[in-house]
Amino acid sequence: MAAAAVLLVLFLLQNRPGELRQRVVFLRHLASKELSVRRLAGSGTAMDRRYFVFLESARRRIPPGTRGVAIFLNPPTKPALYLASYALAPIPVVLAPRQVPPRWIAAVYGESPPAGWRVLATVPGGALLAPP
């Protein structure tokens, strides 16, 4: 009985009131907002919220028929690739390839577009480009 009570106390102590209160506040403030705004405010985009704004804006501006998107950012990290792949799915994403495949476009974040690339759309934090 005592051992079970110890376990229960240990488990209940995992509940930090501050964290729970924060969750309630988050829900109250954001439940009525659109899905992308809720994701923007959440943990999945905490690494760089402007990067998610860039991705979400890019997603809405990707030309029809695009086969894939090559993302260029500095530094090119794995979490950035995962988030881009998920946000842009089902359009395939690769991170900083040496050559952009045919009928793919480039999405450049936080850097100047390479010279000679045609700007398809300017989005917050970067641009969508067609390689020459």
Added chain:
Amino acid sequence: MTGLPLPLLCVAAILLAAGTVGYGFAAALVPRGRAWRAERLSWGFAAGLALLAGSVALAFSFHATPGWLSFLGLAAVVGLPARLFRLRDRATEPAEPTDGDRASAVLLAILLLGVALYALRALTEPMWANDYVAIWGFKGKTFFAERAIPDRLFRWLSLSFSHPEYPVGLPMLYAGIAFLLGRWDDHAMALLFPFLQVATLLALYGWLRRRGAGRPLALAAAALLSQFEPLYRAFTTGMAEVPLSFGVLLLGTALADRIERTDRGASRRLAFAALVCTATKNEGLYLIGAAFLVAALSALSRKGFAARTAALLALPAALVVAAHRLVRGSLPLRDFDFSLLSKPAVLLPRIAESIATAVARTPPAAWIGLAALGILVAAGRTTPGGVPLLALAVCGFAAYLFLPALAVEGPAWLVETAFFRTTAALAPLVTAGVAARLAGVVNREQ
């Protein structure tokens, strides 16, 4: 549908519809009667989810768009034989002593608090864990948006981060919910996880009650499990641990029932649980192998038992594996170097490193919890119901501790990134096994 409330209600309706359809199907798995009601709800929910994911695979194979038509069509096709082969046995009602009612009320309140807290954690924001974004959610969203399983998921090196070698049961389920909802909503869809928690608690409570545990003990076990934050937390929401923990509990309880021949449905439940576990995660297949071993050792003296159990476990698993092979071919487990198995001089220090890292990374509170768990195990007595569950949990734990030794990135890396999360999925199995042992003591004292 801009805000959360309406899609959330729609997902709740979809999950309830799946559960209702599955409840009908569960008549072929679970006998009739009040004593089985909690378990029937639980098995029915699992069956409903399996039908939903299966309807996506079925529609894809006919190059059709999944949706209500394919889901209800499959439910009708499967429901008819399920109705024909329904179990007509009726279990006797367990005695309901009136003492302990107050304790039961408190325990029920703790349980409901655990469910509410997990719902809050799961539903605070869209599902976000790295493995959800890179693996489970990514594949599900791709299936939904492509209305097919694109070959590139299994062929392109650039998509290898999404682990093409993992089973696609969970992504199929995500896609199924999205097809019924009519859109991809990874926030409302998180409701699946509290539903899975409730289904797990129902399976645990129902099985313990049926196997002789008093209401307070069964409720205490379910209440404790509901509060187990390492499993039911925001981070695991979206990943495969919560679904697997449910599937493995179903596997363990069906295994225990099958060994003891409690009812005619035990074999069917075991086969169905094998299907669920194999489709959810790679270690599901391993646990099926472990279940066979446990069954074979438990019933060595019974002629033909091992062969029949092997068939019950292996055939559904083979079906799932064959379907995956058909779609994606044979894919290696790239995270592991199995050639190390033939190099003991290299392997042994790596096993030692795995264990040392796991010990070093276990926080003090967890040691106290493990000590309390050890006392509970020691306080109980060996019962036929508890042994298979705990044996299965030990097999799972041993694998999670041993596998990092084979990790390509090194033992410490896998222990740090996955060990605690994956072992948490064994919690329902351990809870059921320990409570079954304690029931043995309580029953003897009475």
